[in-house]
Amino acid sequence: MKITMIALAAVMAAGAAQADDVAPGDVQFDEYGAVAASLSGTDGDPANGIKIMTSRAKGNCIACHEVTALQDTPFHGEVGPVLDGIGDYRSAEELRGIVANAKMTFEGSVMPAFYKTSGFIRPGNAYTGKAAKEEELTPILSAQEIEDVVAYLLTLKES
């Protein structure tokens, strides 16, 4: 029992796809690009959301977005809008849609899609410069990781 729990925890920590996840190809975006249903079915963890947002190997959100509350991690970018207060004016559904695939909300957005696995031009094998080995790529973030980021973004309130 204990061993199973540890194994389960390890899998979850690695961000692997879970059985209950909505697959990237099955995500239902509404006409404004929002996604109503949780991608993982499990509440997001805002503390893990911070790790994902600041890690170069994960979301690296601060590469493009400034977040005053995350200034402990240096070098915030200027390519996307500042995210301070975003929890005041965006809903969980809107944020989920934007993080999963921002182009569904903002046509032509520079922002990469973090939960998309096909339909790319010359998809590569991560950052090797070589061709991808699989037809379907692994999404940059897992369903749960998207939920974690959304949960953190909702805490960014100024009012």
Added chain:
Amino acid sequence: MRFKAMTAIAGLLIAAGPMAFAGGADDDTLIINGEIEMISKTAAPAHLDDVFDEIVSGWHFRTDETQALEIDDFDNPAMLFVDQAIDAYDVVEGEAGESCASCHEGVENFAGLATAMPKVDADGKLVVMEDLINECRTERMQADEWKWSGNDMQSMAALISLQSRGMPMDVAIDGDAAPYWEQGKEMYYTRYGQLELSCANCHEQNYGNYIRADHLSQGQTNGFPTYRLKQAKLISKHNRFRGCIRDTRAETFAEGSDEFRALELYVASRGNGLSVETPAVRQ
């Protein structure tokens, strides 16, 4: 919508004036060795009318410390490589018993060449500086080809381009060059890889902005081969293209590929009017 509006505002601030935006191009003047006045900002070429008012050398986006390394040849680390090429220029190699100097005499005879590269050759093929050098080596000298991004090749490309330093870039984009230019333009706007990023996403829409610790420039190539502090050597244009496309999580193109020749022509044409700055120094 909000996102696009933010990008547009950032662009306006940059266009409105230096220092209006924390990360924009700086307002310094690039004069090399206290005497060569470089055109490092100028009106954009006509084909960019809808895109930019002004084109700006990457020098303006670097730190003062990095900028200083380029303004005096004694401080410019690329000059060690140029010196090696000056020596290599006179070395007889290959079955034909020739050196570069045997045919071309003084290297100063190459003044102006770099401003017009890439160009379409007599056979209708688009060629870049590395092609000209290797063609001389294999056909006239009957010597071995040089590796595209190797020190020998990039040092010689830097020496030859240095003869045009200060002259404005002026690549042809019409006539025989037009189909290659169109191919390169299409590549420039293609969103490659899992991150779905085009050259334009960063270097047209977001130049002047920071992406993590990187200060995005317009991606001009007028200073190539350029000494990159990160790699401590001269870097070819194709090497930089390859790195950028790789970083979009894409299958990149090969150095010396026809795709990169076409992209090189298109990117060079976006810098028409800027001085040749070779060998530039970047971060």
